[in-house]
Amino acid sequence: MQMDVEALDGERARVVLAGRMDVAGTAAVDAALTELSETRQALLIDLARVDFISSIGLRTLLLAAKRLGRRGGRVVLLHPAKDVEKVLWVSGIAELMPIHHDADAALAAVLA
């Protein structure tokens, strides 16, 4: 998996993930995402190039959102592919954090 981080301002960042968020792939980004969720106030996570997610990847997203939520922050997800979005809904994760398909709307949600 690959992960790019771009600051939106001092407290918020856009995270672009690429690859498979399976057990093998998620291990490569888990620590970095955890750190971001401890040091930023809001994360816009772009999933467009994530071509697979299983519960280990969901867990990483959920833990980041829980950590940020405790400090009044948030995680916003941006354009997951169909297969990935379906897994977000079936697992229940989609009910716990916003999913956007429009980059401007996602940016507004993370900056709100």
Next chain:
Amino acid sequence: MQMDVEALDGERARVVLAGRMDVAGTAAVDAALTELSETRQALLIDLARVDFISSIGLRTLLLAAKRLGRRGGRVVLLHPAKDVEKVLWVSGIAELMPIHHDADAALAAVLA
């Protein structure tokens, strides 16, 4: 259930549904939706005020989309509530027709 129809042009219409798309409620709109799917080329179905959907309602949406699809047309869904969107994903319907949360994007999709 309530249903309002507004022509977008001669071939396309916006359908605003309200109420519960359960067995009892769907019966009230099924015939009208079927007719629209036979006489129009594309339908934008606004689900914002649908507060519940079960498989009977999914079936009505699916049959409308299948009928339109055979003639090269389409159904586009607009801002379902969380509970309703989850049912669309768990059932598999969400993979078969576009779901938008932005009215402009939905309109563009139905006019495309």
Next chain:
Amino acid sequence: MPSAAPPTARLALRNDPSEMARLAAWLDTIERDWALPPGPAHALRLCLDEAVVNVLTHGFRPGQPQAVEITLLRQPVLTAIVVDDGAPFDPTACALPPRPHTLEEAPAGGMGLRLLRHYATRLTHSRPDGRNRLEMEFMPDGEAPG
């Protein structure tokens, strides 16, 4: 006792499609009187709509004097028990159809059992006295193991 609401409710439906509206209205009353939280209330309504319409549509023979009886228990966990004298059928046992990937392939059905199995936190079927007995549990949020 925090509430005087009755811990049990019961509804009997006849073999007639119009009975589905009575089910919906009855659930409105229960939801309000029992002050059900939104998650379990939604799952309960969904699973009863699916299970009962299946009995009326697939389990009963048209015109026969058959009946579905629904019992709701509020404690220890919100539970619906659906008993019917229709054809023997275990919705927990059969294979689900695959998820279609295109509109053309999509069959116009087969979604009910998938929803039932997803939304009930526990689903068990038995056949006491030659009837179907479907027991569905709807755990309140956050009280889960795991």
Next chain:
Amino acid sequence: MPSAAPPTARLALRNDPSEMARLAAWLDTIERDWALPPGPAHALRLCLDEAVVNVLTHGFRPGQPQAVEITLLRQPVLTAIVVDDGAPFDPTACALPPRPHTLEEAPAGGMGLRLLRHYATRLTHSRPDGRNRLEMEFMPDGEAPG
């Protein structure tokens, strides 16, 4: 015969988290060689990731020389059979946790079994020779009953 691809594939994994990468790479090869359609290929990868990580994490004891064996059959329907000598566990039998409705309540787990049950079109567990045998079917789109 339309294809010369072998109808069966087998992979044995040791009791070591690093084996999950080997599973992923093996599935890449199978997907290509067997020309699996996207729907079943996705469901297969998802269910194997869930089932195998569960055996490694929950079924095995750390450091013990235990093994998971995966067999894939292409015909008559894409099927994965996972056999392990870990703790007895039937993922088709236990109750699923409820869906959480807020972030605070959400447990950081318990999603694997829900996904497994949703994405496998058939799921059966047995215990031949004192091992777990999980058989998962992934029907191709549109070949469903109903």
